[in-house]
Amino acid sequence: MISFPELQPSARVLLGPGPSNVHPRVMKAMLSPVVGHLDPDFVRVMEDIKKLLRIVFQTDNEITFPVSGTGSAGMETALANLIEDDDEVIVGVNGAFGERLADAAHRLGAKVCRVDAEWGRIVEPDRLEAALRQARRPKLLAVVQAETSTGVYQPVEELGVMAHRYGALVLMDAVTSLGCVPVEIDRWQIDACYSCSQKGIGAPPGLAPVTFSERAMQTIRARKRKCRSWYFDLSMIERYWGPDRLYHHTAPISMNYAIYEALRIIVEEGLEARFKRHAANAAALQAGIVAMGLELAAQPGHRLPQLAAVRVPDGIDDARLRGELLRTFNLEIGAGLGPLKGKIWRIGLMGESSRRENVMLVLNALEAALSAQGMEIARGAALMAADKTYNNAR
Numbered sequence: 001m002i003s004f005p006e007l008q009p010s011a012r013v014l015l016g017p018g019p020s021n022v023h024p025r026v027m028k029a030m031l032s033p034v035v036g037h038l039d040p041d042f043v044r045v046m047e048d049i050k051k052l053l054r055i056v057f058q059t060d061n062e063i064t065f066p067v068s069g070t071g072s073a074g075m076e077t078a079l080a081n082l083i084e085d086d087d088e089v090i091v092g093v094n095g096a097f098g099e100r101l102a103d104a105a106h107r108l109g110a111k112v113c114r115v116d117a118e119w120g121r122i123v124e125p126d127r128l129e130a131a132l133r134q135a136r137r138p139k140l141l142a143v144v145q146a147e148t149s150t151g152v153y154q155p156v157e158e159l160g161v162m163a164h165r166y167g168a169l170v171l172m173d174a175v176t177s178l179g180c181v182p183v184e185i186d187r188w189q190i191d192a193c194y195s196c197s198q199k200g201i202g203a204p205p206g207l208a209p210v211t212f213s214e215r216a217m218q219t220i221r222a223r224k225r226k227c228r229s230w231y232f233d234l235s236m237i238e239r240y241w242g243p244d245r246l247y248h249h250t251a252p253i254s255m256n257y258a259i260y261e262a263l264r265i266i267v268e269e270g271l272e273a274r275f276k277r278h279a280a281n282a283a284a285l286q287a288g289i290v291a292m293g294l295e296l297a298a299q300p301g302h303r304l305p306q307l308a309a310v311r312v313p314d315g316i317d318d319a320r321l322r323g324e325l326l327r328t329f330n331l332e333i334g335a336g337l338g339p340l341k342g343k344i345w346r347i348g349l350m351g352e353s354s355r356r357e358n359v360m361l362v363l364n365a366l367e368a369a370l371s372a373q374g375m376e377i378a379r380g381a382a383l384m385a386a387d388k389t390y391n392n393a394r
């Protein structure tokens with residue numbers, strides 16, 4: 001008989017673009033008994049998850065819950081429900097996740113108008129406005145708040161008011177932003193937003209929190225034709241997550257326990273404290289990176305605190321260095337995507353992973369691995385610069 005080994009994955013320090021490290025309390029929550037998806041105990045958890053998500057999304061939106069699936073399932077839910085055939089959809093594209101939005105919108109029958117910007121730079125809001133002005137009847141403006149492929153932090157505060165002036169709705173990808181930086185759905189008048197469980201929230205991958213404004217729901221309820229996706233049809237899912245409790249699909253029970261506990265941890269910490277923690281660790285990491293003689297790749301003034309894009313120096317073997325970090329330091333950082341493959345590393349400090357000891361570990365590990373490949377580095381400079389940043393911030 002063939003035998004298969006027991007699972008033995010290493011407990012890594014996850015400093016890539018996601019997943020990030022999971023708090024032990026979240027892992028423990030996942031061991032809770034699996035009950036039926038309409039069990040009164042589970043229904044209570046569902047109601048609390050909706051309340052917790054409204055706190056984290058900073059919204060009063062009734063329609064706020066986790067879709068079963070990863071972040072991309074949240075994206076499909078938003079697009080499939082908002083788009084009808086030949087709707088004009090304007091998409092800001094300055095990285096892999098803007099590309100993904102444009103691709104998905106096109107597949108769902110939209111007439112996609114791309115507003116492209118160089119990878120590593122923001123999409124200028126003026127250019128988004130010009131596209132809204134030029135469209136005949138713009139239905140939707142879609143942007144990525146935190147472009148994880150480049151480390152760019154897109155300004156989004158004004159987009160809601162701007163899009164509404166042209167009669168369009170706004171959809172925002174907050175997959176890498178929720179739980180790391182402010183996501184203020186109501187104040188910014190964002191009509192639809194999706195995120196994931198495994199980056200800033202700090203649970204394993206598997207759920208996609210979404211929220212829809214009343215304006216978005218009116219548009220969805222007035223659809224001429226049914227949503228093109230059966231699985232992601234909000235009119236049916238909302239009857240399971242709402243008071244009807246009508247079976248649609250079996251909710252992933254243990255994943256919902258996980259996100260419940262992860263959200264509880266966020267609310268205990270407090271959003272402001274959490275954003276401050278991400279900013280402080282980012283400042284220290286970035287100071288260390290620069291002190292080491294490396295370059296940050298994203299546009300100055302628009303760099304994400306939760307994800308630093310770092311240029312791979314000339315003469316350094318990208319894959320070998322990442323392999324070395326994994327073997328010697330048990331540490332994962334991310335590679336570049338698409339046109340940035342081999343050109344940048346992506347160092348994430350998201351959720352549970354955003355910790356001072358992780359900043360020190362990754363700086364130390366990079367110094368060692370770069371020196372081993374022959375780069376001349378003043379050993380200790382990065383750690384000193386990071387330390388100084390923390391001490392000055394006190």
Ligand SMILES: *Cc1c(COP(=O)(O)O)cnc(C)c1O
Nearest residue numbers: 070071072097146148175176196
């Ligand atoms: C990770 C990510 C996604 C995709 O999420 P999955 O959970 O991998 O499906 C979408 N958008 C952004 C900005 C991301 O960082």
